[in-house]
Amino acid sequence: MSLLVVDNISHQFGSLRAVDGISMSIEAGELRAVIGPNGAGKTTFFNLISGFFPPSAGRILFKGEDITALAPHRRVEMGMARTFQITEIFPELSARENVRFAVEIAAHHRLDLWLPAAERRRIEARTEALLGLAALSERGDRIAGELPLGDQRATEILMSLALNPTLLLLDEPTAGMADQETYDITQLIRTLNRDQGLSMILIEHDMRVIFELAQRITVLAEGRVLAEGTPTDIAANEQVQVAYLGVPR
Numbered sequence: 001m002s003l004l005v006v007d008n009i010s011h012q013f014g015s016l017r018a019v020d021g022i023s024m025s026i027e028a029g030e031l032r033a034v035i036g037p038n039g040a041g042k043t044t045f046f047n048l049i050s051g052f053f054p055p056s057a058g059r060i061l062f063k064g065e066d067i068t069a070l071a072p073h074r075r076v077e078m079g080m081a082r083t084f085q086i087t088e089i090f091p092e093l094s095a096r097e098n099v100r101f102a103v104e105i106a107a108h109h110r111l112d113l114w115l116p117a118a119e120r121r122r123i124e125a126r127t128e129a130l131l132g133l134a135a136l137s138e139r140g141d142r143i144a145g146e147l148p149l150g151d152q153r154a155t156e157i158l159m160s161l162a163l164n165p166t167l168l169l170l171d172e173p174t175a176g177m178a179d180q181e182t183y184d185i186t187q188l189i190r191t192l193n194r195d196q197g198l199s200m201i202l203i204e205h206d207m208r209v210i211f212e213l214a215q216r217i218t219v220l221a222e223g224r225v226l227a228e229g230t231p232t233d234i235a236a237n238e239q240v241q242v243a244y245l246g247v248p249r
Contacts, residue, residue, distance in 0.1 A: 001064050003028045003167060003199050009048055009058030010223075018044040020223040021058070026167070031193045031200045033214035035207075037243065041223040042203045043085065046169055049201070050082045051075050062167070081160040082169035087152045091145025095136055095155045098144050100127040102162035130158045134188050150181025154188060161192070167199045168192070174206050182206065189213055211235070219243075 004026040011019040019041045026032055034042050047053040049060060051072035059068045067075055089098050103126045109115060115123070131137045134154040139147065144155055153173055160168055173189065174182040186209050192198045193213070204210050210217060210231070217234045219227040227237045234240055 002026060002061075003030075003063065004049070004201075005061040006049065007059045007061070009045075009055040009060065011044055011048055011053055012056050018223050019048060019055075022220070022223075022225055023058075024218055024225075024228075026199060026201060028166075028199055029193075029197045031189075031202065031213055031215050033202045033204060033210045033217045034220060035204065035210060035217060036220035036226070039222075040220040042220055043171060044223075045220065046082065046171055046201075046203065050080060050169060076163055076165075079164070079166035080169070081163045081165035081167075083153075083156050083160055083171055083173060085171050085175065087149070087156050089144050089152055089156050089159070091143070093144055094141050095144045095147060095151065096127060096131060096140035098155050099130050099140075099158050099162060100124070102159035103127050103130070106163050126162070130161055133161070133191065134158055134184075148181065150177050150184055153177070153181075153185060157185075157188065161198075165198070167201070170200060170202045170204075172203055172205065174204065174209055182209065186212060 002025040006022060006024040008021050008023050009019060010017060010021055022045060034045065036042055044053065048055050051070060055068060059066055061067065062075065062078060062080060067078070100123065103123050107123060128137060131140050136151060136154060139151060144152060157173065174185050177185065189200065190213060193200055202213065214231055217229065217231060218225060219234060219240050221243050226243060227234060227240050
């Protein structure tokens with residue numbers, strides 16, 4: 001059974017069909033990349049999967065259950081988490097406080113002001129383990145909004161991981177980054193997927209990152225699937241070369 005099945009989903013904004021009959025299956029442990037030119041429908045597609053938009057047609061199955069009409073927070077409870085194009089953190093808090101807040105929410109302590117000592121130690125240990133994944137422990141007490149972009153994005157990814165997802169949606173995780181920051185985020189994603197087996201769908205414009213990480217690639221154009229295959233297949237696909245990679249006819 002596939003972890004995620006997207007079955008012929010569509011979505012319209014007025015007369016504009018932003019997503020037009022997309023189907024896709026994601027297997028457990030897979031890292032799937034979704035690419036395409038601006039306006040291809042990539043972020044709308046993510047919003048449909050994560051429940052921010054309702055599809056006008058089609059259905060979505062997650063872990064074998066139909067989640068087409070399920071609210072976003074219920075999808076999170078089932079094991080789906082995502083990041084956004086614009087980094088979503090609490091900029092006035094430290095990186096450690098951001099991650100700890102997410103750990104507490106995952107442990108259902110959102111409004112608990114006083115915790116038993118054992119539970120407090122468990123939350124602190126989980127927070128430090130997450131910070132260690134992105135080598136942020138030493139910078140954890142810095143105000144998140146003052147950290148470099150790469151560390152802010154890593155903090156957001158760690159907050160998503162605190163929710164214990166089985167499927168993580170990453171929307172342009174290296175956008176606007178310098179080479180070293182891109183390398184660090186790429187290494188984090190590789191660790192999560194290859195070493196920990198976390199399933200991911202990745203929207204990304206940096207083709208170096210795509211061909212480094214993805215096992216399969218889905219190419220969107222004008223809201224439809226243009227091509228799908230391995231990185232080798234996609235690199236050799238003439239339609240993709242013309243529509244997205246900029247190769248002349």
